[in-house]
Amino acid sequence: MVLLLGSGCPGTTSLDDTTTSDTTGGSGSGGSSTSGSTGADDTAGSTTGSSDDGSSGGPGCELPPVDEAVVDMLYVYGTGIGPGSNQVAVGSETALSLAWIDAGFPAEVDACVEWSVDPIEGVSIDPQGVLSVGEAVPDGTVITVTADLEQGRRLIVAQLEVYVPLDSPILGLWTEVEQLPCDGSPAFVPDPVIGELVFDDTGEFSVTWTPFEVYYDYWGTFTHDPGTGALSLTVTGGNYVPPDVDGEGTATVMDGQLVLQDVWLGVAQAPVTPPACGHVFE
DSSP states (O other), rough: OTTTTTOOOHHHHHHHHGTTTOOOOOOTOOOOOOOOOOOOGGGTOOEEEOOOSSSSSSSSOOOOOOOOOTTTTTTBTHHHHTTTTEEEETTEEEOOEEEEEEEEEEEEEEEEEEEEEOOOOEEEEEEOOEEEOOSSSOOOEEEEEEEETTTTTTTEEEEEEEEOOOTTTTOOOEOOEOOOOSSOOOOOSSSSSSEEEEEEEEEEEEEEEEOTTBSSSSEEEEEEEEETEEEEEEEEESOOTTTOOOOOOOEEETOOOOOOSSSSSSOSSEEEEEEOOOOOOO
């Protein structure tokens, strides 16, 4: 699930924050930056893929040099990976590349890159940057990936944490269509509606009334019991956090709709309709 909110939610602390190479990179709304320095010894003993067919950073690569203006802003990018969210699922394959933040969005670059990963049983990376994480890799394992740009022009390091994906019918991106009044009267269309409610398989969620680039109103973690429908939301940060959020209630999916009962995601910044006691999303 791609959330630039990565597949992870903005504002969470990325393991990348203290490990990426020699200069500061771009960031999204969650505000993560990367700094530090990386020496040649950092990749010693790592599992590396190389190729002479021009598809990797090996001697056969004939891609032009990366524009000097963006070299220092590059970071390791992939599904669910980027500034603010660096997690990879157990039993997954993730195609990695280099990217930078351009006008609020990740812009991938074609570059000569040699990929390597610190030795961990069940983890490997091929010359094209496809990271493979076996089913037996323990939850919470930290994987260190290094991208050697143009044979030492810059070493870009990312630390990725392994997680076991959640399985729940509420996962995905939802848009509000109705709200449920507290007095049991008929549902109504609110003004404004919540444009994006996202539940990710990492156990993170985000709420945004008016989506724009990588902006999110607030975010946090959740637990959901598919059997009983019990839902619990814990807000961990945000650009706008309503004062009246009630994250305890139930969440059920039926006929393509997600119904949150006794759960209130809060009032918008400029509400027109009154507060309610539940939501309906599609």
